[in-house]
Amino acid sequence: MTMYRSTQATEPDTIVIKLGGSLLERLTPEFFKGIHQMIHKGKRIIIVHGGGPAINRSLRQAQIETPVINGLRVTPENAISLVQTTLIGSVNPWIVHQIEQADIQAVGLNGFDGGLIKASFLDKEVYGFVGKIDDINPSLIYMLDGAVPVISCIGRTADGQALNINADTAAEKIAAAIHADELLFVTDTPGIKVNGETVLMTHPDEINGWIEDGTIYGGMIPKVQAAAGCLKADIPAVRIVNEMLEGTTILKEVAVQ
Template identity: 50%
Template sequence: MTTSKSMQPTVRKRQVIKLGGSMLDELSESFFNRVKELQQQGIQLIIVHGGGPNINQELADRGITSSVVNGFRVTSGEAIGVVQSILIGQVNPALVHRFNRESVKAIGLSGFDANLFTCDVLDFETYGYVGEIKQVQTDILDTLLDAGVIPIISCIGATATGEPLNVNADTVASQIALAVKAESLLLVTDTPGIKIDDEPQAQVVTSDIHHWIETEDIYGGMIPKVQAAIDCLEAGIPSVQIVGQQLTGTVITNEGAIA
């Protein structure tokens, strides 16, 4: 993992916010107000987004079949062109425009821009044109963040020879968070955190989650969310938060960690 050295004497405070594709059309004014508040507190933000619903619709309109295996979208030669055009050509600029319209300076990026992240093919026989991130160059992110601009990153990576690859959004978010030494990764969902017996949980550790899955206190659509959080913690991110649009919810850490 390649990172650039800070030229400033103070430690940067950074958070990565991952927006699922289903959330993009639902972002409210309160979300952007919260983004502004975090910036005013001196926290530098990076946005990573997917675009599943838009991609699904375009694939269906073109009669291109697609499936999900082990959490990865199987991406054929036909499909990678659709994924690239939807994420870079439609979803990303629309999201950037929304931020700018809300008076939050933002710029769109993908793995192609300034060699932001380079990839190898994960497993072509199983997944097709799906990428595994091998290196992240943070120079462009440092420059934008220090200028008060939020990078909004779509999940299209590039091989060393410039071949586009579809990369899982959680993977992009976690690898970017690790590369920029973010203090936390926020997974924005339609459910603001974990509730047990209808009680919101402010802070939990991973052993709590494993227990609640066994007792079925955590079930349904929350299971993949908490599993993604655990994967990010195991990758080395200090804390992961499952949050709603107010960017508050449940902070998840490993045992013994301080959030």
């Protein structure tokens, strides 16, 4: 039975949930039941996913080395189709299946199809086949009549070349394009940690300082940058959370007491 109906009297709150590869494989049925409950309460859910560890495994098997710069995987030409097939052919159907096990209809999408993520090379010399997002065409998302879209972070150039897009950035741009009410980055850590403690609430200026002094590094960098981008796009609430939805809320500014 599909719990979400697009024919509700009032527009539901729209929540984009970004599922990080870091925790995908340990998500439990309870997590997906939680999504079911959100839908039951009238929320519209859109899922954008990554899959860093699954991509690592595919590339390792193919003996392709991909360094990471500022949280972005340098993607040589011989790696891009492996990234594409791993995300779209393996990680995406796994998530669709998990969601359907929780009695929610789900449809796998990716940024290539329907021009959902229009992209161009970020910097081919430095990053290879990594994309920067030029435009989002959300029309496919709106066509699903209640099924939950599950979107892989692959972009497409005007020439039809697939590009690897960081999933946090893809989630940011999709959330902005559809004017989401909230973006949840679900990851393997309960939010941003400073000196081992989770920060409950912060703002972009404070975050920039933590990037500069190395408190925030690696895959957390594109996540917090995407969070800041969302706030600029007037998405009112952005949170970085673990699978229990515990973590950090990022606001445009935090009032001084």
